[in-house]
Amino acid sequence: YGDYNQKIDYVFKVVLIGDSAVGKSQLLARFARNEFSVDSKATIGVEFQTKTLSIDNKTVKAQIWDTAGQERAVTSAYYRGAVGAMLVYDMTKRQSFDHMARWLEELRGHADKNIVIMLIGNKCDLGSLRAVPTEDAQEFAQRENLFFMETSALEATNVETAFLTILSEIYRIIS
Ligand code: GDP
Numbered sequence: 001y002g003d004y005n006q007k008i009d010y011v012f013k014v015v016l017i018g019d020s021a022v023g024k025s026q027l028l029a030r031f032a033r034n035e036f037s038v039d040s041k042a043t044i045g046v047e048f049q050t051k052t053l054s055i056d057n058k059t060v061k062a063q064i065w066d067t068a069g070q071e072r073a074v075t076s077a078y079y080r081g082a083v084g085a086m087l088v089y090d091m092t093k094r095q096s097f098d099h100m101a102r103w104l105e106e107l108r109g110h111a112d113k114n115i116v117i118m119l120i121g122n123k124c125d126l127g128s129l130r131a132v133p134t135e136d137a138q139e140f141a142q143r144e145n146l147f148f149m150e151t152s153a154l155e156a157t158n159v160e161t162a163f164l165t166i167l168s169e170i171y172r173i174i175s
């Protein structure tokens with residue numbers, strides 16, 4: 001079991017935020033375990049999952065926090081120590097995108113000012129139901145200085161890339 005005696009150089013805490021049902025838990029399941037469960041109730045109660053990876057020959061443990069179905073009760077403890085955040089909306093639900101500004105405000109009120117933030121438009125496999133044009137999200141991301149990517153946890157599109165991008169940027173800032 002390769003992980004056993006591994007020396008960890010860095011632990012990066014990254015928080016997932018956004019409205020309920022946008023796919024946060026499935027994005028995490030896809031990244032951490034390469035899984036997707038149709039009945040995602042199973043993930044309720046899980047606080048965070050970790051994945052160890054190598055960046056620039058350093059061993060980085062990504063500790064990804066999930067709201068675990070408690071989106072209305074996210075507290076400052078959730079944001080404490082976070083060096084990255086993924087702001088997730090569902091591209092088929094306009095409201096979940098419109099709420100991004102509020103989530104961002106809450107994040108900026110609680111988190112370290114150097115936190116790396118990525119905007120994620122999830123469920124891009126449901127292209128015919130799209131309610132948020134890519135350009136709208138790009139514009140918001142540019143204005144707010146966020147990274148931006150469209151993903152599908154279901155089809156595993158861009159999930160790895162999104163996490164690797166944010167973790168590499170955190171590494172670049174911290175190292
Ligand atoms: P959370 O409340 O933000 O954690 O959202 P979940 O991860 O529990 O996902 C909410 C619902 O959206 C579940 O029914 C998932 O199966 C579904 N879902 C999550 N990600 C995707 C995706 O990329 N594509 C599709 N089509 N459905 C997804």
Ligand code: MG
Binds near residue numbers: 024025026043067
């Ligand atoms: Mg969830």
